[in-house]
Amino acid sequence: MGMSILVTGGTGTLGSAVVDRLADGYDVRVLSRASADGRRGERRRYERMRGDLRTGAGIAAAVAGVDVVVHCATTNGRGDVPATRNLLDAARRAGGPHVVYVSIAGSDRIPLPYYRAKQECEGLVERSGLRWTILRTTQFHDLIATFFAVQRWLPVVAVPAGVDFQPIDVRDVAERLAELAAEPAAGRAADLGGPRIRSTRDLARTYLQVTGRRRLVVPLPPAGGTLRGYREGRHLVPDNAAGRRTFDDFLAEAVGTGWGA
Numbered sequence: 001m002g003m004s005i006l007v008t009g010g011t012g013t014l015g016s017a018v019v020d021r022l023a024d025g026y027d028v029r030v031l032s033r034a035s036a037d038g039r040r041g042e043r044r045r046y047e048r049m050r051g052d053l054r055t056g057a058g059i060a061a062a063v064a065g066v067d068v069v070v071h072c073a074t075t076n077g078r079g080d081v082p083a084t085r086n087l088l089d090a091a092r093r094a095g096g097p098h099v100v101y102v103s104i105a106g107s108d109r110i111p112l113p114y115y116r117a118k119q120e121c122e123g124l125v126e127r128s129g130l131r132w133t134i135l136r137t138t139q140f141h142d143l144i145a146t147f148f149a150v151q152r153w154l155p156v157v158a159v160p161a162g163v164d165f166q167p168i169d170v171r172d173v174a175e176r177l178a179e180l181a182a183e184p185a186a187g188r189a190a191d192l193g194g195p196r197i198r199s200t201r202d203l204a205r206t207y208l209q210v211t212g213r214r215r216l217v218v219p220l221p222p223a224g225g226t227l228r229g230y231r232e233g234r235h236l237v238p239d240n241a242a243g244r245r246t247f248d249d250f251l252a253e254a255v256g257t258g259w260g261a
Contacts, residue, residue, distance in 0.1 A: 002026055004066045005181055006097075008053065008087065009073030010046075013142065014102065017174035018070055019046060022181065031062050031073070053083035059090040063097065068181045070100045071125075077114035084121040088128045098131040098185050100177060105136045105191045106235030112226050131185035137173050137192045138166040138237055141250035148207040154215075157208065159200035161219035163230045166237060167203070168194035169245035176242075193237030195246055203247060210251040 003026045009015035010030030022028050028046040031053070051058030053073055063069060069091055074080055084101075091097055103122055107115035125132045144167045151157050176192055204217045222231050229235070 003068065003182070005029070005068045005070060006031060006049070006062055006066045007070045007072060009071075012072060012074075013140070014170050014173060014177075015070075015072035017171050018072060018177050018181075021174050021178040022070075026182075029062060029066065031059075053086050054079050056086040056090065059086055060093065063087070063090045063094040065094070066097050068098045068100060070102075070177055070181050072102055072177075077117035080117045081120050081124070084124050088124055088130065091130055092128065096130050098133070098181075099125055099128065100133045100135070100181050101125045102173070102177060103134055103136045104235075105138045105193065105237050106229065107136065109234035110226055110229035133180050133183075133186045133189055135173075135177060135180060135189045135192060137176075138168050138194050138235065140170050140173070141167045141194075141245075141247050142170065142254070143167075144203055144247065145207060145251060145254065148204055151215075152213065156216045156218045157204045158218050158220050159204050160222045160227055160230065161201075163200050163222060163227065164197050164233060164236065165200060165203060166193045166197045166235075166241065167247050167250075168192065168243040169250055172243040172245055190240050191237045192243070193241045194243040195241050197236055197238060197241070198247070206248055207251060210248065211255055 005022055005026050006029040007015050007019050008031045010019050011032050019028055019030055023046045030046050030048045031051050032048050033052050049062040051062045071087060091099060103118045104115060107118045122134055125134060144165055148157055180186060180189060201217050201219055208215055222228060
């Protein structure tokens, strides 16, 4: 029998991309709060397991017998810590699979509440007694694009002055997570960044050009410890710009499918 892998958050943006890369070669389970069902196609197979990380219901059955857990589920920090604790408790009782956890580059250096939650989850994984791998990545393309899209009804696009980002495509992250899931536990894997570091002003102008919108881009002075951390580049990974798909590539593809309309 091949390796068995559980993907939490497997119906979300990142998790579904991870499942796409694993399901052809491994026995994959997808954890979902929706009704459990099995799905089979010509080239892929995965089993959907019903469970709720917030309460722990159904998690024991989901982790039973798996070799690896790829933990992509998130509540944007609101319930990540108890959910991760419930998952790790169940994993220990199930015999100790390798846990692969995805986190955020610079989350230990920028005082954002969501980042603090990710750091606490990292600590739970590291102290769990399980074999573990943690991959930190830079911000996803769709997050950066959404920041601009929510301003589409305003006469200008406001951006933080002096702040750069290194956005990465979710599919590039999924490919790396799939590789790490198939390998022995690595502890802290090298942080993963997008192919280019670009200013928010440049990213905003690209967004406006590709989406066909005409707006003035207005840089606003950063304030507070969080934005200072961004301005100092604590969230960037210049030494591992490993992503292949650029922000321009993402936008061209997304706009072609009607994204942001």
